[in-house]
Amino acid sequence: MVNVKRIKIGDHIGDSNEVLNIVGGAGKTGMGVVYICYHSRWDFIVALKSFQNRFLSSPEIIRSFKREALAWISLEKHPYIVNAISVDTFDERLFITMEYIPKDELGRNTLTHYLRYPISLKMALKWGIELCHAMEYAFSHGVSHHRDIKPDNIMITKEKTLKITDFGLAKLWDHTNFKLKNRNSPNKNLNNIKIFQSSKAGSIAGTPPWMAPEQFEGKSSVKSDIYSFGVVLYQMQNQGKYPFISSTIEGYEIEHKYTPLPNFNSKLFSIIKKCLRKKPKKRFSNFEEVRMELEGIYKNVIGESVPKIPDYLELHLNSQFWKGYSFQSLKMYDRAIDEYQKALEIDDFDIAVYINLGQVYTYKKKFDEAIGIINKGLTFSPKNISLLISLSDAYRYKGIILKDQALIDKSWRILERVYKANSEDLDTLSRVASYHINHSKDYNKATQCLEKYMSINPNISHPYHLFGLMYKRRGMVDEAIKWFSRAIKINPNLDSVYDNLGLLFFKKEMYDDATLMFQKALSIDSKNQDYHFNLSVAVNKRKIKRNDEILAGEFPSTLLELFERGDLEKALTFINRAITKNPHDSDLILNKGAILALLGKNKDALMYLNLALKNKPDFQLAIKIRELINQPFEKLNKKTLKIGNQNRTETETKRRVKELFQKALTDRAGGW
Incomplete structure (x- = not known):
């Protein structure tokens, strides 16, 4: 049986699908995972979607889902719908094979990616009209309501054409035994969590930020999809922001049911407001009505004819x-x-x-x-x-x-x-800037190009990346870190930027930060050998630095802590480690002598104190501790002390050695 968690790049699903990439998975998607595969028989790249075991709990559920998905698959190819090719069972696991939508040069292929940037009214209208066409077509060909319209399920092609996906998958939620838990528990990731629970009216299913009020009660219809579409339209006009926000499922239910729509300035406000009416009967009746309203604004405000649906030949x-x-x-x-x-x-x-x-x-x-x-x-x-x-x-x-x-x-x-x-072309500006950074070293001209680039579009990470490279080349480490960090803020999926940040933190001897950056680079490109090498070096340097910090500035405080706890054996082990690093350090040798004296190993203590004085003859602390140790020895050698006096004298010696040593540890920040 194929185990979704264990499928790796290079594995085969069935006889014909070689896994090229994996998208989603546990903690990233609500239902399952998508495998980008090369289909050797068709000689084509496809996307295979599979699902978590909880959605495939019985043959009845699988048959029900297959029947619904077949309605999607049986649709003739439509320009605004991701083409579903087949539903298959490979090694007892259900997969749906779909058209693969490649990412563009900026790594975007879903509406979620585009919501990071401002979307023009014209583009919002275009995509809104295309989605309406898709929904009208699907409903007219027997596909039931979607129940999960959201930016992650809206693909955008390289040509900026919208394609909606995951038709029919709502049926998979019916009859599931999964119970909704912790409705009022905070969760920062609710935009990636679908909720499921059986009710008398039907299954409660959806993704909370886009769910219509009635969906929380197990009711849904085409008007529920219109509500979800209204949330998406709102996001397109508000740079991805949600009209209703909560950190809990219960909170979202209250927001969707009772909170008024926030006012905002947009030609689409009246349409969005009607889509987001709390009661279904007050919304648009169908997507054709929504489309007609959108097309009216397109003609009157944009002043252009509404784009026609491309025919089959144009598509292929x-x-x-x-x-x-x-x-x-x-x-x-x-x-x-x-x-x-x-x-x-x-x-x-x-x-x-x-x-x-x-x-x-x-x-x-x-x-x-x-x-x-x-x-x-x-x-x-x-x-x-x-x-x-x-x-x-x-x-x-x-x-x-x-x-x-x-x-x-x-x-x-x-x-x-x-x-x-x-001179306004962004690709040209970036390459001219790159030339001046890497070859002519004319940083003023590079800066002019990059500033012009950002004035045209400040929401693309590339010029920030190039600024980082420029300052890195000039040796201005802190400035480079600042610009690379800005690039990451715009696009958090830039492995080369994380790598550069790692190298800069490494240069500043900030090995913890460097390690984190290299780990992030590898999380994006796990096969990059340079990243693996950089990470291993950073980890080793981090270990060395920590040891050095202990043996340098942190040494007295750490030793003092062990000393005050009375853990002299551990203190001795600690000093021995330090001496292996610096075998001729008089301060460390004295430390060992003092600890040995406190442990009652006076002969060994004297050996180390004499060695410290040999290296540093005027070492006053070593002289004082040696005198204290020698005093009772001299008296004992003359046999003038009774046993009781001897013990008392040795105890007094340890007390005075301890006072001297503790004061020295407390007073000094470094060695002696």
């Missing part, structure tokens, strides 16, 4: 390119090259293929192939900015690898031409 031209792009996004460059070459056999005028194929060859360090294919694309479109930038990249990286300044200069001449033609 040159699928080889999209295969290639999928492989490229997963860094499977050899397979991407194969698909792009097939795409050129179908249409050798497709500029996008030349751009991407050139990029892949550059990633593979096949610079001559990259330059050749990009130049071929330029014969069809000689002023194409993306092609010229790709050509500049190929020359630059080839020059860096070969240490050939002439190639780097050639790269700059191409880039300079592009910059003069379009």
